Amino acid sequence: MTKILFVCHGNICRSPMAEFVMNDLLQRAGLSGCAQVASAAVSAEELGNPVYPPARRKLAEHGIRCDGKTARLLQAADYQTYDLLIGMDRRNLEAMRRICGSDPDHKLCLLLDFTAQPRDVADPWYTRDFEQTWLDITAGCTALLQTCFSAQTGPL
Template identity: 55%
Template structure:
């Protein structure tokens, strides 16, 4: 079982995009039953809010179902509940470390760390570019699946 938690600042743009895209990908691959996939925020700013309309629209364009998500904040118990806690940028990682404390099991990383171009995924809340965010998240999810030995692509 692979337990994955995607994390961004508000849990309305990038992390739910990654959550729903990876759910879709593992369903298509026929291995959804081997995954627990969720998303959360480092901040309290958007708690209870739905997915951003730009994220919902981009996922719908790609044929990816985006459920009745409501933003939530990470809590210390998430560290033990998940195998990987994947942030979208360096600021997310700093906030994750602040909330979780130490990372003795080396569970904290960024999504693009699973690609040939590690780095940050820009926040479309500020950039307005949901296309670029989607492409980065798609590349990261593909890299993650390769790293987990699910695909060779």
């Protein structure tokens, strides 16, 4: 089973969106049992808070629920627990390296590095553009699914 941890600044917008989008894609592909997906923050400021309402609404527009999710902090031990730790932007990636200590197993990466257009997923907390965040996260998770799981189902 592949263990994936999505990471963003506060774990209330981008990383929980990625967590629930990835779980939805896995379920639709019949691969739910092939992965464990979670999300975390590099900052403690939102710990315990639920998914930010505009992010929750964007997921709901696509039939995806995120009930019960609350922000949690990335821990150094997560490096050993997860196979992939996927940040949303370069600042997250820097913080992930600092928290994890290093990356000897090359587990740390950015979500959109799996796509043909690698770049940061902009933070909708600041941009207010939850539609663009949805599009970026969906593209990244789809590419991640194809990269990591296509051998189990054939072309996706």
